[in-house]
Amino acid sequence: MDQKDLALYPYVSEASSYVASLDFSLDRLISSRAMESARLRGKERVLQSIEGEIQKPGLLSSDDRKILIELLSYPFSRILVSCIDDPFLTRRYSLAEAVSSYKSLKGRDPGFLKDLAREFGIQAKVEDPGFSMHFTDYIRLAGTLKATEWKLVNRKLDSGYVNVSKDEFARLLQEGVKNRIEGSLPVSVPGEIVQACEPYLEEIRAALHERKTTFGDGSEFGSVESELFPPCITYAISQTRAGVNLAHSMRFAMTSFLLTVGMSVDDILNLFTSSPDFDIEKARYQVEHIAGASGTSYKPPSCATMQTYGNCYSPDGICKKIKHPLGYYQRRIWLRDRDAQKQASKKPSSAPSSEGSSS
Numbered sequence: 001m002d003q004k005d006l007a008l009y010p011y012v013s014e015a016s017s018y019v020a021s022l023d024f025s026l027d028r029l030i031s032s033r034a035m036e037s038a039r040l041r042g043k044e045r046v047l048q049s050i051e052g053e054i055q056k057p058g059l060l061s062s063d064d065r066k067i068l069i070e071l072l073s074y075p076f077s078r079i080l081v082s083c084i085d086d087p088f089l090t091r092r093y094s095l096a097e098a099v100s101s102y103k104s105l106k107g108r109d110p111g112f113l114k115d116l117a118r119e120f121g122i123q124a125k126v127e128d129p130g131f132s133m134h135f136t137d138y139i140r141l142a143g144t145l146k147a148t149e150w151k152l153v154n155r156k157l158d159s160g161y162v163n164v165s166k167d168e169f170a171r172l173l174q175e176g177v178k179n180r181i182e183g184s185l186p187v188s189v190p191g192e193i194v195q196a197c198e199p200y201l202e203e204i205r206a207a208l209h210e211r212k213t214t215f216g217d218g219s220e221f222g223s224v225e226s227e228l229f230p231p232c233i234t235y236a237i238s239q240t241r242a243g244v245n246l247a248h249s250m251r252f253a254m255t256s257f258l259l260t261v262g263m264s265v266d267d268i269l270n271l272f273t274s275s276p277d278f279d280i281e282k283a284r285y286q287v288e289h290i291a292g293a294s295g296t297s298y299k300p301p302s303c304a305t306m307q308t309y310g311n312c313y314s315p316d317g318i319c320k321k322i323k324h325p326l327g328y329y330q331r332r333i334w335l336r337d338r339d340a341q342k343q344a345s346k347k348p349s350s351a352p353s354s355e356g357s358s359s
């Protein structure tokens with residue numbers, strides 16, 4: 001890889017060796033004035049990951065200094081993520097770095113992808129079209145992807161090798177990148193380094209807090225009463241927010257439920273931005289399809305179906321009285337309104353009761 005590629009894919013071992021060869025001390029990265037641009041870019045990487053996507057600068061016409069700043073910003077961003085040591089941030093940052101790589105890798109030639117794959121211990125052959133890769137590598141990387149097209153049974157297996165398109169191969173490399181980065185964080189950061197990083201951490205902590213608050217207080221639900229959702233849907237939403245990839249059946253159940261209770265397509269897409277395999281165009285197509293863009297609108301599955309697919313989580317007392325997650329929501333609304341009415345009717349009668357009315 002040349003220096004530009006090392007800056008674009010800074011998690012490869014060659015990039016670490018290159019940085020080590022520069023004889024660059026950690027102290028210098030943290031405190032040298034000349035390194036301020038690298039530190040600011042490192043902070044920007046983390047902030048962008050919280051927002052959703054790390055934007056990679058065009059490095060083609062960049063001078064060596066800019067390329068070096070981009071390369072050195074990566075170890076600094078890892079230090080910042082480690083200083084905060086928040087599992088949500090670690091997951092989000094790793095995912096954002098991986099997605100950003102995927103976008104760039106889609107445009108690279110097959111030989112480059114094959115070489116990069118070797119970095120992740122993937123045995124692959126360039127085919128016409130696409131790639132073939134050993135099934136054990138395929139399972140290792142596609143195992144967390146829930147869409148049915150990734151299931152091994154839906155793939156052609158030839159002498160232990162699975163065929164994938166170039167785009168799919170890049171997508172699987174994304175998983176490899178995410179696993180590598182997530183698995184290597186947090187790095188151990190001495191107390192004095194944490195202190196030296198404080199000026200860069202404040203903004204990140206604030207952005208992280210805002211992100212968690214915004215997406216954790218139900219504000220995207222508008223008039224939809226998320227606190228009255230059934231446990232299965234609440235669980236699915238919390239998993240989605242945490243960046244966990246939902247099983248296809250659960251994703252369908254959650255999406256159709258949210259659409260039925262009145263949540264907009266855009267707000268649902270917003271919720272999915274944390275998903276590891278989030279692809280805005282694909283997700284929009286799927287959500288709009290469930291919403292009825294093709295003429296059929298899909299209703300959420302019943303509790304019996306949810307149970308069959310293992311999607312019924314922590315049923316509570318109300319669950320015993322209903323047969324459908326929508327029934328749960330309606331019953332909670334009815335109970336809430338009934339309680340509100342009771343409270344309202346108590347108010348005018350509270351004064352007379354103290355005068356001796358029957359209790």
Ligand code: SF4
Nearest residue numbers: 230232303306312319
């Ligand atoms: S019983 Fe129904 S509503 Fe309750 S958690 Fe299970 S699937 Fe959801």
